[in-house]
Amino acid sequence: xxxxxxICIIVLLAIPAIGQKKFFPGQxxxxxxxxxxxxxxxxxxxxxxxxxxxxxxxxVFRVKATxxxxxxxxIGPADFTAVSRRDGDRGDALAPGQLAGGSTLIIKRxxxxxxxxxxxxxxxxxxxxxxAKADKPLDNxxxxxxxxxxxxxxxxxxNGSVEGLVYFSLNTKKxxxxxxxxxxxxxxxxxxVDFK
Numbered sequence: 001x002x003x004x005x006x007i008c009i010i011v012l013l014a015i016p017a018i019g020q021k022k023f024f025p026g027q028x029x030x031x032x033x034x035x036x037x038x039x040x041x042x043x044x045x046x047x048x049x050x051x052x053x054x055x056x057x058x059x060v061f062r063v064k065a066t067x068x069x070x071x072x073x074x075i076g077p078a079d080f081t082a083v084s085r086r087d088g089d090r091g092d093a094l095a096p097g098q099l100a101g102g103s104t105l106i107i108k109r110x111x112x113x114x115x116x117x118x119x120x121x122x123x124x125x126x127x128x129x130x131x132a133k134a135d136k137p138l139d140n141x142x143x144x145x146x147x148x149x150x151x152x153x154x155x156x157x158x159n160g161s162v163e164g165l166v167y168f169s170l171n172t173k174k175x176x177x178x179x180x181x182x183x184x185x186x187x188x189x190x191x192x193v194d195f196k
Contacts, residue, residue: 025194025195025196026038026039026193026194026195027193028184028191028192028193028194029068029191030188030189030191031068031069032067032068032069032073032187032188032189033065033066033067033068033069033073033075033184033186033188033189033191034065034066034068035063035064035065035066035182035184035191035193036063036064037061037062037063037064037182037193037195038061038062038195039059039060039061039177039180039182039195040059040060040061040062041059041172041175041176041177041180043055043056043058046058046060049062049149049165050142050145050146050149050165051141051142051145052139052141052142052145054099054167056172057169057170057171057172058099058167058168058169058170058172059082059167059168059169059170059172059175059180060165060166060167060168061080061082061165061166061168061182062163062164062165063080063151063163063164063165063166063182064161064162064163065151065156065161065162065163065184066159066160066161067156067157067158067159067160067161067188068159069158069159069188070158070159071158072155072156072157072158073155073156073187073188074153074154074155074156074186074187075151075153075154075156075162075186075187075188076151076152076153076154076186077093077095077150077151077153077166077167078092078093078153079184079185079186080092080093080166080182080183080184081093081182081183081185082166082168082170082180082181082182082183083180083181083182083183084170084171084175084179084180084181085179085180085181086174086175086176086179087171089170089171090170091168091169091170092168093166093167093168094167094168094169096143096146096147096150096167097143099142099146099167100138100139100140100142100143100146101137101138101139101142146165146167149164149165150164150165150166150167151163151164151165151166152164166182177195177196178195178196179196180195181193181194181195
């Protein structure tokens with residue numbers, strides 16, 4: 001009697017789990033897309049991945065996205081936002097040109113964690129409430145490396161995958177991998193990839 005009651009309880013507890021998708025840290029998915037990602041916070045690791053240092057407060061995610069639908073679907077860096085669960089900081093994907101120089105990129109972070117960015121291809125451009133400009137010469141080798149390794153913005157085939165790096169500016173002070181998150185908001189829905 002006790003054995004059959006125990007079996008019934010185990011079966012009842014297992015029923016809600018049937019059909020639910022369980023993912024490991026760094027993974028998320030639904031019926032349309034499956035994402036797997038890893039996060040790089042250490043400047044030395046980032047330098048090894050892209051071939052050059054990218055400076056402070058840069059976070060890089062290695063992302064693989066698999067189209068699970070029977071139709072083509074566009075996937076690209078613009079579908080992703082990086083978040084810090086430590087301080088609420090968030091940022092949209094950066095283009096390789098914003099990291100390799102050649103233009104002025106001015107980023108000001110307000111107290112709510114939002115970025116205000118302006119970019120102009122003229123030397124001496126100042127903007128956003130007197131913030132210092134980040135003006136540096138174009139590094140063609142770095143630009144080509146960043147472009148080659150970036151998650152391509154392209155239409156994937158049904159059941160096809162794309163893989164590459166996505167670059168972000170986040171406050172990395174005291175940020176650990178478990179505090180980072182990656183939000184996908186694109187044609188396949190809305191998903192959050194956690195790393196803990």
